[in-house]
Amino acid sequence: MDSIGPRGLQQREGALGCPQEGLPCPSNSSELVQECLQQFEVTEAQLRQIQSSLLGSMEQALGGQASPAPAVRMLPTYVGSIPHGTEQGDFVVLELGASGASLRVLWVTLMGTEGCKIEPRSQEFVIPQEVMLGPGQQLFDFAARCLSEFLDTLPVGKQGLQLGFNFSFPCHQTGLDKSTLISWTKGFKCSGVEGQDVVQLLRDAIQRQGTYSIDVVAVVNDTVGTMMGCEPGVGPCEVGLVVDTGTNACYMEEARHVAVLDEDRGRVCISVEWGSFSDDGALGPVWTIFDRTLDQESLNPGAQRFEKMIGGLYLGELVRLVLADLVRRGVLFDGSTSPVLLSPGSILLEHVAEMDDPSAGAARLHAVLQFLGLNLRTSDAELVQQVCVAVCTRAARLCAAALAAILSRLQHIREQRSLQIAVATGGRVFERHPRFLSILQETVKCLAPECGVSFIPSVDGGGQGVAMVTAVAARLAAHRRLLEETLAPFRLTHEQLVAVQRQMREAMAKGLKGKPSSLRMLPTYVRATPDGSERGDFLALDLGGTNFRVLLVHVASGDVQITNQIYSIPEYMAQGSGQQLFDHIVDCIVDFQQKQGLSGQSLPLGFTFSFPCRQLGLDKGILMNWTKGFSASDCEGQDVVFLLREAIRRKKAVELNVVALVNDTVGTMMSCGYENPHCEVGLIVGTGTNACYMEELRNVTSVPGDSGRMCINMEWGAFGDDGSLGMLSTHFDARVDQASINPGRQRFEKMISGMYLGEIVRHILLHLTSLGVLFRGQHIQCLQTRDIFKTKFLSEIESDSLALRQVRAILEDLGLPLTSDDALMVLEVCQAVSRRAAQLCGAGVAAVVERIRENRDLEKLTVSVGVDGTLYKLHPHFSSLVAETVRELAPRCVVTFLQSKDGSGKGAALVTAVACRLAQMTRV
Ligand code: BG6
Ligand code: GLC
Ligand code: GLC
Numbered sequence: 001m002d003s004i005g006p007r008g009l010q011q012r013e014g015a016l017g018c019p020q021e022g023l024p025c026p027s028n029s030s031e032l033v034q035e036c037l038q039q040f041e042v043t044e045a046q047l048r049q050i051q052s053s054l055l056g057s058m059e060q061a062l063g064g065q066a067s068p069a070p071a072v073r074m075l076p077t078y079v080g081s082i083p084h085g086t087e088q089g090d091f092v093v094l095e096l097g098a099s100g101a102s103l104r105v106l107w108v109t110l111m112g113t114e115g116c117k118i119e120p121r122s123q124e125f126v127i128p129q130e131v132m133l134g135p136g137q138q139l140f141d142f143a144a145r146c147l148s149e150f151l152d153t154l155p156v157g158k159q160g161l162q163l164g165f166n167f168s169f170p171c172h173q174t175g176l177d178k179s180t181l182i183s184w185t186k187g188f189k190c191s192g193v194e195g196q197d198v199v200q201l202l203r204d205a206i207q208r209q210g211t212y213s214i215d216v217v218a219v220v221n222d223t224v225g226t227m228m229g230c231e232p233g234v235g236p237c238e239v240g241l242v243v244d245t246g247t248n249a250c251y252m253e254e255a256r257h258v259a260v261l262d263e264d265r266g267r268v269c270i271s272v273e274w275g276s277f278s279d280d281g282a283l284g285p286v287w288t289i290f291d292r293t294l295d296q297e298s299l300n301p302g303a304q305r306f307e308k309m310i311g312g313l314y315l316g317e318l319v320r321l322v323l324a325d326l327v328r329r330g331v332l333f334d335g336s337t338s339p340v341l342l343s344p345g346s347i348l349l350e351h352v353a354e355m356d357d358p359s360a361g362a363a364r365l366h367a368v369l370q371f372l373g374l375n376l377r378t379s380d381a382e383l384v385q386q387v388c389v390a391v392c393t394r395a396a397r398l399c400a401a402a403l404a405a406i407l408s409r410l411q412h413i414r415e416q417r418s419l420q421i422a423v424a425t426g427g428r429v430f431e432r433h434p435r436f437l438s439i440l441q442e443t444v445k446c447l448a449p450e451c452g453v454s455f456i457p458s459v460d461g462g463g464q465g466v467a468m469v470t471a472v473a474a475r476l477a478a479h480r481r482l483l484e485e486t487l488a489p490f491r492l493t494h495e496q497l498v499a500v501q502r503q504m505r506e507a508m509a510k511g512l513k514g515k516p517s518s519l520r521m522l523p524t525y526v527r528a529t530p531d532g533s534e535r536g537d538f539l540a541l542d543l544g545g546t547n548f549r550v551l552l553v554h555v556a557s558g559d560v561q562i563t564n565q566i567y568s569i570p571e572y573m574a575q576g577s578g579q580q581l582f583d584h585i586v587d588c589i590v591d592f593q594q595k596q597g598l599s600g601q602s603l604p605l606g607f608t609f610s611f612p613c614r615q616l617g618l619d620k621g622i623l624m625n626w627t628k629g630f631s632a633s634d635c636e637g638q639d640v641v642f643l644l645r646e647a648i649r650r651k652k653a654v655e656l657n658v659v660a661l662v663n664d665t666v667g668t669m670m671s672c673g674y675e676n677p678h679c680e681v682g683l684i685v686g687t688g689t690n691a692c693y694m695e696e697l698r699n700v701t702s703v704p705g706d707s708g709r710m711c712i713n714m715e716w717g718a719f720g721d722d723g724s725l726g727m728l729s730t731h732f733d734a735r736v737d738q739a740s741i742n743p744g745r746q747r748f749e750k751m752i753s754g755m756y757l758g759e760i761v762r763h764i765l766l767h768l769t770s771l772g773v774l775f776r777g778q779h780i781q782c783l784q785t786r787d788i789f790k791t792k793f794l795s796e797i798e799s800d801s802l803a804l805r806q807v808r809a810i811l812e813d814l815g816l817p818l819t820s821d822d823a824l825m826v827l828e829v830c831q832a833v834s835r836r837a838a839q840l841c842g843a844g845v846a847a848v849v850e851r852i853r854e855n856r857d858l859e860k861l862t863v864s865v866g867v868d869g870t871l872y873k874l875h876p877h878f879s880s881l882v883a884e885t886v887r888e889l890a891p892r893c894v895v896t897f898l899q900s901k902d903g904s905g906k907g908a909a910l911v912t913a914v915a916c917r918l919a920q921m922t923r924v
Pocket of ligand 3: 544545609610611612627628663664665684686687688689690691715717749
């Protein structure tokens with residue numbers, strides 16, 4: 001920051017300080033005193049410069065500028081709104097650091113808007129000097145003891161008390177109950193606390209004390225407590241100003257201006273920490289030799305220089321330094337000093353306040369000086385008073401300049417020509433020193449004439465305000481607990497995943513043997529992966545995923561070229577008559593052939609049909625049941641190749657040669673297998689989920705033959721349909737299942753795949769709203785709409801590159817009126833749901849690869865899994881979570897996941913190509 005250099009704060013001639021020893025003294029004492037005190041005068045121009053320099057520092061700090069370090073810290077406090085007055089309940093408030101060496105405990109009852117006001121009960125404890133300067137643990141233990149002692153006097157239970165911690169030192173807050181002390185100020189210097197979370201230190205001490213169960217819910221700076229405690233009804237009180245032992249202010253800033261916050265809306269209370277202003281020397285000559293001496297002799301030399309010119313801890317000391325100097329020069333007290341004048345810290349704020357108050361009368365002044373052991377002449381009394389006036393006036397005017405900086409900032413950001421605002425004031429300097437406030441007011445009026453400021457004194461030292469923040473924090477903490485309880489069933493343990501893997505293995509074994517099992521383990525009649533010798537042009541259909549596609553696949557030596565077109569299958573067709581559906585499919589093929597100039601050609605066709613089919617051969621498969629939102633009539637129990645051929649026959653004009661029927665898992669495995677011979681598993685995590693793998697033929701009871709392998713379509717979406725997943729299924733899964741077109745079926749799929757995750761999230765959000773945790777408990781109409789929360793939102797919301805504000809934008813597009821807290825919770829819901837899905841999928845893959853390893857009697861298996869599906873491909877963390885789970889559950893398998901590039905259509909064409917090659921060979 002630019003120093004208010006020599007040009008701005010010019011030193012006045014002859015005001016360099018008191019004459020050096022040995023120099024001739026001015027003729028009379030009064031003149032010498034006046035000359036000395038001129039240093040404490042700050043001109044209006046200087047005040048304006050301070051105001052604008054502080055404003056500049058505030059802007060730099062808000063903008064996140066790190067170098068050069070801004071002179072003020074501008075610390076976000078996580079208090080987002082001024083109180084509505086609706087907060088209710090009993091709260092304990094512990095105040096540390098606001099008023100010097102005293103610690104205060106309060107019992108505050110908030111009655112909401114309707115209730116009458118109950119005066120807080122409080123007790124003050126003096127913190128011994130050795131505690132203020134000793135180990136941190138000792139200080140916090142002392143605080144916990146005071147708490148217990150105070151609570152012992154009240155008729156309160158020992159359980160469930162909620163505490164607000166008024167901790168008035170510069171802290172980096174990262175939440176309402178997380179706050180790291182940056183550095184001690186104001187006479188405290190306990191070891192081992194800087195850099196630590198003071199809330200945790202207090203919690204630990206309360207636990208060590210062990211008498212009461214107290215939850216430390218919020219930590220609040222005294223300025224914030226002062227602002228928040230301002231009685232509602234006097235207009236918006238958006239500034240809190242404290243001049244006590246130290247000085248500081250807070251105000252409501254627009255969140256979008258605060259670089260460290262990821263927020264673009266609303267306001268946040270910022271603690272300016274203006275005490276450190278001018279630590280870089282920005283105050284130039286306004287900083288006198290007395291300030292320098294005071295600073296050097298303080299516990300924190302070089303720090304909090306602005307505070308040391310204003311705060312109550314320092315005003316008495318400044319007066320003492322000036323008086324001592326004047327005595328040393330023989331101008332006061334006949335040149336005879338006293339032990340009081342020689343001992344630092346002997347003149348307190350109270351003494352200065354009394355001596356500075358002309359209304360107190362000369363007798364009072366005499367009494368104070370006598371109390372201080374100072375040998376007084378009548379002429380001295382007047383001079384001493386002038387010293388006090390000069391020191392205090394300067395303090396009030398500097399404070400006014402700083403406050404004016406905040407007011408200018410508010411006026412600027414609110415874009416108001418004239419700002420009407422209430423400033424809550426707190427601290428002993430205001431209480432004990434009425435002149436301070438009047439000078440402050442007068443100077444503010446001069447520096448910020450366009451602002452109508454009303455100063456509202458805080459009634460109980462901010463205790464009420466701290467209780468209000470605590471009430472809000474307690475509500476948020478209760479919401480968090482409800483969120484955690486709601487999401488707990490989604491957080492699977494290692495043991496649960498091991499159990500899923502084991503059950504899957506058992507179900508696989510039973511299914512292969514034809515015993516009752518939720519896994520059908522369907523033979524696919526695919527016995528080999530392509531060997532590269534396949535050639536020709538093939539047609540392929542791909543039905544059952546997000547898109548229905550028709551493809552032309554050209555297979556040449558080591559190269560496959562694909563031309564494809566996407567066609568839509570409207571819901572009324574997917575759920576209408578089977579004949580209509582298959583007629584539509586053939587229409588699409590005809591259209592494609594025409595567009596590709598293939599009309600009249602009868603190319604071999606591979607049909608990816610992504611539903612459970614009991615295959616009786618490569619080109620014959622009985623649809624067992626529809627899944628994933630399809631329910632076309634008269635298809636279940638029918639051979640789908642026959643249904644397709646019938647539709648072709650009805651169309652008369654076309655000739656098609658349907659060679660192979662292929663599940664999408666198989667198509668994916670074949671497609672990836674063309675590139676990588678280790679690919680012996682196919683996995684789909686898209687609209688639905690399923691897997692296939694190469695099983696030893698000898699284990700497949702329903703297919704004759706003992707040698708070689710066959711690809712098995714597990715149809716694992718149905719895993720658990722026999723009730724075996726009951727323990728894992730939550731209320732929300734049950735609701736999604738009940739509302740689906742196939743209740744009780746595809747239970748595993750409904751916990752994993754894209755068609756259902758958004759719905760699970762929607763049901764959780766509805767539940768949290770009904771608990772009042774989300775959206776302030778308001779009924780949100782759009783959340784009632786089924787499928788409104790698409791699974792693609794999970795992928796978008798969970799993307800690491802997205803800021804929380806973008807998450808909120810996505811959700812707002814849906815019509816969800818979120819706060820930032822809401823957005824964070826929605827994000828956590830999405831994470832819990834998608835994480836469980838990925839882990840369950842991983843447990844399934846682990847079961848498959850372990851089975852392959854054991855089949856082959858291998859110590860270690862190296863295998864690749866070909867994967868496809870929108871959820872797997874688009875979700876930012878799904879694939880790595882699947883891989884992580886597989887590593888955990890199948891440590892003896894080295895599993896590589898290969899994402900299919902061209903979809904299952906290519907695989908279907910390759911299966912067709914292999915079939916044609918084999919057919920040709922048998923013909924030869
Ligand atoms: C594609 C296949 O590769 O993956 C589809 O070609 C398959 O047939 C799909 O069903 C699965 O993904 P989604 O997300 O489209 O259901
Ligand atoms: C000191 C502290 C600050 C506090 C002020 C008033 O400046 O650093 O946090 O608000 O004193 O007590
Ligand atoms: C459904 C189908 C299955 C398919 C999977 C992935 O589970 O029943 O055949 O493989 O979805 O698309």
